[in-house]
Amino acid sequence: MAKRKFLKYTSIIFFQLIIVLTAFALNTKNIQAEETPSYLTEIPPGMDYNQVKSKIFVTDTASKTLITGDKNGSGISNNAFGSPVNGVFPAFIDIGGTNSPQGTLWSTDDTSFDVTKSHTISMWTYFNTEPIDGGLAFVLQNDPRGVQALSTVTSDSKTALAPVETLGVWASDQNNLTHVSGAIQNSWALEMDTSLNNSGLVNDSFDDGLSTTGNMHIAAGYPGMESSYTPLSNGAYKLNHTDPDYHLVSGEGSGYFWHHLEITFNPNGDGTANVTYKFNDKNLDGSKNTNTGTETATNPIASSNTFKIDLSNFNLKDGQKLRWGLVGRGTSKSISTLESVDTLVDAGITTDTIDTTQDKTLSGSNDYVNAGDNMTLRYNLKYKSGKVNWANIYSKIKIPANLTVTGGIINYSNGTSESLNASEVSNGTLAHQLSQSLNSSNDTATVDVYATTPSLVTKDTKVNGEVAAFFGDTYAGNVTTQDFTIRNNVTKDLNISSTSPTSTSIKKSDSATINGNLKYGNGSDFDSYGVDLYVNIDGKDQDTTQITPDTDKSELNFSEVLSGTTLGVGTHTVKIYAKDSYGNTSQTLTFTITVEDKYANVAAADDLKFQNMTSNYVGIVKRDGDWNIKVTTANSPWELTATAKKLVGSDGDDFDGSIIYKNGSSIQSMQDQIVRIGGSTEAQTGTIDIGKEYWKDSNDGVLLQSNAGDKKSPKYTGVITWTLTDDLEND
Template sequence: MAFDTGDVYKAAPEGVALNDYMDYTAQFTTNKDSMKNQATIYRANSATYNNPYDIIQMMNGTDKTQLSSIWGTRSYDSDSANPKIDNYFDLKNKQSVSAWLYFGDRDPYKDVDYNSSDTAKNLPDGLAFVLQNDSRGKNAISYGANDGKLAYGQTLGVWGSGNSDASVNSSVLSIGSGAIKNSFALEFDNLRNSTVSTESNSKDDYFDGMKKQNSDITKGQHMAWGYPGASTIETSTVGSIPTNFDASQNTYLSNKYRPLFSISSYYYYGMNHQGVLPGLYFSGDSQLNKVWHHFTLNYTPPESGSTMATVQYIFNDKNYDGTPTEFNEWDKNTVKIDISKLMTLDIGNSNPDPYKVRWGFTASTGSQYSAPSPFAIVIQEMPNVANIEVSTKLFDLSEYNAADNTWEREISDLDRKGSNESSNNPKYNVANGDKLRFEYDLNYISGFAGTGDEIATTLNLPDSVDFSADPETDLGKDDIIGQIKYANFAADEDNQTIPIYASEVSTDSDGNQVLHLNLHKMDTANQTAKIELFGKAQAKTTPTTVKGEHANYKSIHFIDDALSPSFIINDPLQLSTKDDLNLGTINTKDLNNNQVNLNLTADYQNGSKFDKNNFTLYTEIDGQQLNSTVVSTTDQQTTYDIANNIGNSTQLTAEYLGVGEHTIKVWAVDYLNRTSTPITYNVVVQGTQLSLDIDPEYFFQDINSQSSKGYVNRKGVWKVKVNSTDTPWTLTASADPLTLKTDSTQELGPLFYRDKSGNDQSLVDQSPIIASDNNADPTTKVTDIGGNWGIEDGILLESIGVKQAGEYGSIINWNLINSL
């Protein structure tokens, strides 16, 4: 279906204001010819089209032969009276570019078999996203390496060209010299050029015709990347890329070709395509809301010491309304590019910093089988205007994470699941009733302009999640369901946490929950805004797959979209007990009452059977976790009474617990990491107890000379404590002299004990009584021995003359017995 350009532009999706950040004033001139740059900008609400957002038109629908380019402005392109904004692409930092692209309405496969490699004829040639450091700056464009004329058609304005026709009877080994130099290009090739020249006046039109191992490299409308300024090699086999072809050094190929029954030979020029996404639909959509296609490029700089950066390019990652499409439906690729090929500063290059390269788009048409059609771009994110990293996360706050002994586990996005991966995986599953935390993160990477104003944020909340306030939490008591956390803003008052109240959630006409927020404007690297929303999994039936919901961020200079993670809600695992949670009192001396037996039962809420993957029972005593115990479910029952003989998990003795008051917490975790609500018991243990609480290391003060007191004081308070219940006790100590760590023949000391009366006893040849107590009280008593030592009593170090410098050490042997 043919669309009027005005209708298409009026239906343009959301885009940012371009202001004076993009430059389309390039002059296309060589010493042989010139051509007007076809690119232009129609500002929002233009008189021509009444388009709602700024639109870059790269090509019109009338001129058969066209070249165009548009670049981010560079400050050194202007005179001092009219300086331009420096809208560069920074190779040292993460960068993103996103835009909506319009390629016209011509059916690309109308008169060809879609399964073949070809496209229909009478399509415009295509568009390219380009990073470049060409000395011609904004005027860089393709030309023929042989004839010096401007090269349109299959070059897309960025690739090199051998010549304007195929009659040159000589090999061209430098087609790249006619390309935009020091560049990387990602092409959107609308028309597959695969015709070998058969007449002296036919055009060089074979860039897409090369094969590798007898397979076509490109098929149909396609995306691919390469280095336009790389060199050319001659192939030994017509139309085939050699197996030893070095794509990092060469992009183009040439070979002499003699058509059948012809006495003349011609040269064809092919091109190697890297990272091909084949068989795409750029044009020919039958619905007006599908003619715009979204494109995102994400750049990650090289690691230290490397020049290999990572580039991810994605096509059709958003629907017309801005909602991201499902991840597995994206046409995408992730590749490595060598940024050293972009950083050469040729003579005449005005760029002061080779890492800050020019970015933009080129377009062209004019191949022998092409036809004109409008090409247009709506920008959503420009790398050095407002470059913000957007992400979403989900955490289950009811699930136990055994890896780090915490009650929080991140849930992965089911939409990102690998094609060979099962959804029956703990990282994608939560249990009905689990407490959840959704996170929406914005991280400002770079950009001279910033967002321009506050970021209007619309969050469509996931289904099957209850976002009402939780009265069991401190936030929920105040009707708070979330918060916005700001960090790294210049003004302290901007680095605050803003509550989100339940009353702020509204319901749209379709009954969906929506939250509208205005985030601070962002304009400085490392500024972050984190939205946290707290909810509870609440599915009517299980299992339920919860789809990701749209998050939209919009400001003058920044637009982006994200989906909340998709996940699965299953039946919760339940752990119940027949016991009173107050287990009463047990006694270490009473053989008839010296242990507790925990009577536990595990099942699923809706009575489903356990599978053969077992589950694990965890026990925690006074905040200290014990070893976990695996409960076998190989017989696949619906209910398991956990036996009392599973070690310390369900049968706990008074001796094991120790005298005093204790809390015992138990919970179960199954193979999907579904965690039961913990059960917490209380128990009191009576009986005899005796233990020593000491530090692993003690220190004396440093010695610079012999002490006038004849001894050296302790450094700090030494922890020496005795815990006792219903038993007398005596504590003694002994120790060898301190020796130099690097030379054990050098001794220091000895250690001695001085009581409150000033009596001294050596720890070397004696074992003096340090403390004792005749305690028959059933109440637990803590005797702080070290804390009661003064400066001149307790364990001291005798100072005998000046010794060799260094660190001296020994071991104190403590002996605690339950008698006087």
């Protein structure tokens, strides 16, 4: 019995031990969850960890050690605190920290910038809520050290980290061969500096004179150029901040930890490029930041600036790319997550809000829809170029208020499609995983979400656009739909009429004008929007024109001018109708316009002169200068004639003589007589210079015959009329 009792006792102790261990494990897990930093649980959608680490930045073993021998304080990790979406773990990039305060990440050769092309990089940044003693910089560089580029100092013949104020980018005040030799060479930097170095001491005066507004300033310059610095009397240097931009970036609460940053590079074609940054331009949900007023932790203010940079400062060889990267310094980490890097995948998203009942795409000026109308929210995904696919694309489409989703479809450029179901909408958001990747052979996906408006509204209802996010492993982007107003339908007869002939012929050089009028059948006024005029030529829709009412709001007049040159030779069918903002549509007017295959035109200078002469001169007076008379034809015969009026003096007397036309030995008076200058009975195309083709020298052509009578006036003027005929018959 004692033996059995011992066994029973042992079993109880073992069972209790399991309970204790289990409770301890559960308690440990709960503590970890409570300590999870909330900024990580709110990390925005971004590029996948594996893509960022293996394709964007150089992350080999050598890069883990800085040129100074210090550990590179940069890291790329998957967001273990967030949930992967469609298999994508957004990468977060941390730079700095207590143990390794200096960090760098440089682009690979493949993802560096081709300076002949435009580039865009977008990311979200977080600057910690702890005391900040450094900052982060976006750097473009062609430093000979490549991915080991870093701001350093020389101490006891050893290379060491530069002081904190340099961020690892700028030149330190002392301990270098020359002042700027320790900076990153052949470079340009955009700094986001979270430490105000303004003590006036050596290695702590870069920010001398800057405002204390906020706790971060954004500025830019060339780290390796002396012009970026101003020496102070004690051996310290001030960094020349051009147009600094101040922000508050720490102490934020939930929903405000992350700050959006977009950087674009646009070459100008003249050896310069414009680099533009946008900071705080988007809210965490991807919507546009429209905050105003004083910036606070929960009221971030958007800002932007453009810098024109001189590409010669990078000393690039022909065809050489420009490396970009992130460089940071501080015992507190700066954290980023990349949305897009166009040198890996260049993609984009646009949107259209379509009233399918009225067959119109909404715009800023025509944003009305009727109650009961069917709507399409269209999202256009475009893969422009890239080195890899845009894969694992997941969509989160927030549906605008007052719309009920009925379904939808995704059409790919490779001809395949997939359906969207209303059941995929939860809490006002449609979440859907796209079944296909986008790449150069399947470069578009058109996502159409079908919805309806309420059948009746109690008043005109303004509906704000909403954000749709599309994120995959190599690109994350979002777009906001058009705002619109829902109104109850008002049905009216919209009548259109025209006094212009339904059939007309014009020359290619002419235009046809169609005049028209619009009225409601009940005689009511048009609203302030008026109508949209739709013109279709030979089956092709033209740009829509808005016709707005003037003083008389009961009718609208329009005039459509159609150029023969634009139409082209031939017979054209033109159809015109109108539609008001409620969708009331007029009848369609149809016109036939024939453009003839002939063209002839004469051009002559307005002021023609003869050479000066004495008052008693008798004889022929030549032309003064090149009269530059030209005939241009297209598939047309032509004949040019001219006639002249008598010359009248400035003192009122008639000139004794007349304008003549001389062709060899033949002389004809042009005064009140039509004289043939030249022509062709055969159809010609081209430009004929009359002076060169028909007047062999200065003794031929239009001349002035001066007779013996006295000329009392110092100046005589008259008129020559040139007439071009283009309908000659070929005998």
